[in-house]
Amino acid sequence: MGKSVYKVRPNDYWRIGEHENWFEEMAAAGLHLKKLGRMFISFKKGEPKQMKYRIDISIDRKISDDQLEMYAESGWDYVTRDKFFYVFSSPVEVNAPELHTDSAEQSYTIEKLDNKLAGNAFFTGVATILMIGMLSAIWFLEGTPIYVLIEGWAIQQTILAAFIGYTAYTSLRASFSIRTLRKNLMEGKPINRHATWKSSDRLRSAFVVVFTIIIGLSAVIPxxxxxxxTTETLPEENIDLPIVRLADIERNPDLIRDELGYMDDGVDWGNRYTFKWGPFAPVQYETDEGGLVPGKMWSDGSGRYSPSVHTKVYQLTIPTMADSLIADLVKWYQFDENKEDYVEMNHPNLDRLIVYEEADMKKIFASKGKGVIFVRYYGDADTNTIVDEIEKKIMLISGSENISENEDK
Incomplete structure (x- = not known):
């Protein structure tokens, strides 16, 4: 025997007759079955030989040495196994008798497999329904699927759910196929050992392998x-980040930092910036910043003047997603306001600009190229000042430049 050769394993593992025929075709081509794996089957190169292969099922226990010896005395050599499928081979010239000569009796050997596959189909089906329900709530409950996609909250879980769904589908097919096989055997109809694999079957099996690899790679995302x-306290001085700073909006030399925010792990969460990564937006920033102007009061006399700003910044992988992200951000931050109060405005240097104003609170959504910026501001600065600052910052992320967290520091 020579070196090993690996073939994609057909994912329809329950198709016993097709497997047996395929192994025989491989042996006739000089590839002799060596081992069954979950995704691949290994063969050893050797001389072409006419062989017969048979698959026996033992779901409760491992086939005993006595039974293996009995099979060997009848001309059947044990080759390999996968869970409850045991594969035996015999040269054609030996003319070995069948492992099971009574089809009706053989049907009882797969009764427990039939029940097991039915149980698997039920549980994977229920798991799929539950995951679809959970993911539907994440993706569509707020009506902001693009925002969820960009933030990257549920990408890996969705791919995993798709895999579980496909597993439920194959489990259901397996259950029906084994039940049909068992019924045929009980009626005295033997397994069709001349059935061959279609090219579409092998393409489907290759798809499963590729999809499984994608599942593995998706695990890297989280x-x-x-x-x-990372999250850090915002320095009081300006830093080279594409974020709108409170001091740039206020333009008041008396502005000082409000340091009464929540502190955790050395981070002032009232004055912080968070860098985030996602496959559809590799550069994301989220910031909060608060300040005070000593001696100044809110215009309605409600207390000391304490402006604040919250920003979200995205540099998208696919620029055409910007419009959809803007629409979803408006929905996400709309709360109880009227949709009509979110006014779309024309701006010569921005692809899109939406503004909401109410008393001392303003929300501004802007995009240019692959850059998207959202600003929510509490204070008495006018909207044009905020838009001017957004225009300056969005230029840093609107083109092909990539801003990494390390470079910014």
């Missing part, structure tokens, strides 16, 4: 997010 996502 790890990268965990590693790259």
């Amino acid at each position: 790890i990268v997010q965990l590693v790259k996502n």
Whole structure:
């Protein structure tokens, strides 16, 4: 025997006759079955030989040495196994008798497999329905699927749900196929050992392998997010980040920082910036900043003047997603306001600009190229001042430049 050769394993593992025929075709081509894996089947190169292969099922226990010895005496050599499927081979010239000569009796060997597959189909089906319900709430409850996609909250879970859904589908097919096989055996109809694999079957199996690899790669997404996502206290001085600062909006030399925010792990969450990464927006910033102007009161006399600003910044991987993200951000931050109060305005240097104003609170949504910025501001600065600052910052992320967290520091 020579070196090993690996073939994609057909994912329809319950198709016993097709597997047996395929192994025989491989042996005739000089590839002899060596081992069954979850995704691949390994063969060893050797001389072409006419072989017969048979698959036996034992779901409760491992086939005993006595039974293996009995099979060997009948001309059947044990080759390999996968869970409850045991594969035996025999040269054609030996003319070995069948492992099971009575089809009706053989049907009882797969009764428990039939029940097990039915149970698997039920539980994976229920799991799929529950995950679809949960993910539907995440993606569509607020009507902001693009915002959810950009933030990257549920990408990995959605891919995993798709995999579980496909598993439920294959489990259901397996259950029906084994039940049909069992019924045929009980009626005295033997397994069709001349059935062959269609090219579409092998393409579907290859798809499952590729999809499984994608599942594995998707598991990297939350790890990268965990590693790259950081939160730090905003320095009082200006830093080279594409975020709108409170001092730039207020333009008041008497402005000081309001340091009465929540402190945790050395971070002032009232004056912080968070860098986040996602596959559809590799550069994301979220900031909060609060200030005070000594001696100044709110215009309605409600207390000392304490302006604040909250910003969200995105540099998108796909610029055409900007309009949809703007629409979803408006929905996300709309709260109880009337939709008509969110006014779309023309701006010569911005692709899109939406403004909401109410007393001392303003919300501004802007996009240019692959850059999107949202600003929510409490204070008495006018809207044009905020838009001017957004215009300056969005230029840093609207083109092909990539701003990394490390470079910014």
